[in-house]
Amino acid sequence: QSVLTQPPSVSAAPGQKVTISCSGSSSNIGNNYVSWYQQLPGTAPKLLIFENNKRPSGIPDRFSGSKSGTSATLGITGLQTGDEADYYCETWDGSLSAGVFGGGTKLTVL
Amino acid sequence: QVQLVQSGAEVKKPGASVKISCKASGYTFSSYAMHWVRQAPGQRLEWMGWLNAGDGNTKYSQNFQGRVTITRDTSASTAYMELSSLRSEDTAVFYCARDRLPKRITYSHDYWGQGTLVTVSS
Numbered sequence: 144q145s146v147l148t149q150p151p152s153v154s155a156a157p158g159q160k161v162t163i164s165c166s167g168s169s170s171n172i173g174n175n176y177v178s179w180y181q182q183l184p185g186t187a188p189k190l191l192i193f194e195n196n197k198r199p200s201g202i203p204d205r206f207s208g209s210k211s212g213t214s215a216t217l218g219i220t221g222l223q224t225g226d227e228a229d230y231y232c233e234t235w236d237g238s239l240s241a242g243v244f245g246g247g248t249k250l251t252v253l
Numbered sequence: 254q255v256q257l258v259q260s261g262a263e264v265k266k267p268g269a270s271v272k273i274s275c276k277a278s279g280y281t282f283s284s285y286a287m288h289w290v291r292q293a294p295g296q297r298l299e300w301m302g303w304l305n306a307g308d309g310n311t312k313y314s315q316n317f318q319g320r321v322t323i324t325r326d327t328s329a330s331t332a333y334m335e336l337s338s339l340r341s342e343d344t345a346v347f348y349c350a351r352d353r354l355p356k357r358i359t360y361s362h363d364y365w366g367q368g369t370l371v372t373v374s375s
Contacts, residue, residue: 188348242288
């Protein structure tokens with residue numbers, strides 16, 4: 144079990160928008176930056192969002208991040224079949240003194 | 254361009270140790286921390302620890318404390334992760350992942366190795 148809670152799965156049609164939540168506590172999300180990763184089947188994770196809402200160069204603006212209190216959200220607009228992947232949030236947890244990942248969310252583009 | 258290239262797949266018996274390498278190129282190795290992440294089949298990512306490639310300092314997750322050792326060879330721009338007392342639950346893909354900022358620990362990783370599958374089986 145992870146200290147960061149994500150929905151196991153989300154789905155939406157091509158072209159639509161989807162949001163993925165990551166819920167934590169004051170010891171992690173509430174006081175630290177959140178990153179988001181995309182993991183396509185059989186590949187290494189790829190950084191999508193850092194510092195809650197910033198995109199590395201090369202990441203399209205269809206991907207966005209936000210944080211409020213002890214929860215963070217990844218948004219993806221204009222869904223494409225190539226977006227089908229597992230998505231993970233990550234942050235630092237001060238109580239555990241460790242990096243922590245969410246349980247992951249599988250995105251299906253119907 | 255930044256690349257992290259990991260060593261190949263391993264098969265180990267329970268109780269044995271495994272040491273995985275992660276060779277970095279395309280940047281100043283000693284300027285960035287290197288993290289290690291475990292992913293069991295079909296499971297979530299799990300942070301194991303980090304190495305300050307500059308001074309060799311390390312920090313490990315309590316979940317792996319006492320079993321994991323992360324080291325480096327700066328002359329070879331390579332980080333290593335050794336996991337001991339292997340059990341079947343350690344069957345997983347292990348990734349090295351560079352911290353995003355130089356000389357800082359951000360728990361945000363911009364480059365990842367391709368992963369190394371370790372199978373623990375008698």
